Amino acid sequence: xxxxxMCIRDSYWTGAYSYIYRCNNFLxxxxxxxxxxxxxxxxxxxxxxIRALMYFYLTVFWGDVPWVGEVIxxxxxYIERTPREKVIDQLVEDLKWAAERMPEERYTGDKxxxxxxxxxxxxxARIALQNERWELAAKTSEYIIENSPYGPVSYTHxxxxxxxxx
Numbered sequence: 001x002x003x004x005x006m007c008i009r010d011s012y013w014t015g016a017y018s019y020i021y022r023c024n025n026f027l028x029x030x031x032x033x034x035x036x037x038x039x040x041x042x043x044x045x046x047x048x049x050i051r052a053l054m055y056f057y058l059t060v061f062w063g064d065v066p067w068v069g070e071v072i073x074x075x076x077x078y079i080e081r082t083p084r085e086k087v088i089d090q091l092v093e094d095l096k097w098a099a100e101r102m103p104e105e106r107y108t109g110d111k112x113x114x115x116x117x118x119x120x121x122x123x124x125a126r127i128a129l130q131n132e133r134w135e136l137a138a139k140t141s142e143y144i145i146e147n148s149p150y151g152p153v154s155y156t157h158x159x160x161x162x163x164x165x166x
Contacts, residue, residue: 012061016054017068023051024071038101045098046115049123052091052098056127059084088131095124106149118148 026047030040058065067082067090102117121144128137144150 013058016058019054020051020068021071023047023054024068027051028071041101042103045101045120048094048098049115049120052094052127053123055087055091056123056130059087060130084131088127088133091127092124092133092136095120095127099124104147104149118144118150121148 027044030044030047033040055065055067063084064081065084065087066079067087068079069090072079099117099120102115102120104117106118107114107116121140125137125140125144128134128140
């Protein structure tokens with residue numbers, strides 16, 4: 001059982017850094033595309049949000065982790081761990097940057113399911129809460145509640161009909 005747990009843990013580490021590599025590759029190169037800057041920035045914001053989520057999970061499991069903010073070569077892959085607080089500081093900065101560039105309106109149609117401002121802010125609030133940054137967590141959550149197009153979820157349609165035999 002212990003060996004299986006280590007295998008799952010190790011594969012998560014490798015998988016997360018694989019996603020981070022892809023995110024960094026995009027972020028290192030997206031400005032080369034011949035596309036309007038505001039459109040490129042929305043894509044970059046989505047990618048920074050995904051990278052932030054990967055780093056968040058890594059810090060939850062391991063605390064201090066190596067921060068890799070750009071594409072590196074294999075020979076440079078063995079670097080010191082960055083203190084968790086510094087990683088979280090960078091995630092907060094990235095998510096604020098991302099939220100500023102993502103659209104406020106809710107995605108529909110063929111864009112349904114893509115990350116939007118509210119998703120980035122929800123991840124920011126969760127990271128702040130997990131890392132005891134209470135004021136940031138509260139302010140971000142209040143902003144989402146007061147301004148987002150999303151409302152509370154109703155679960156009434158999931159209730160079972162009343163059983164008349166009981």
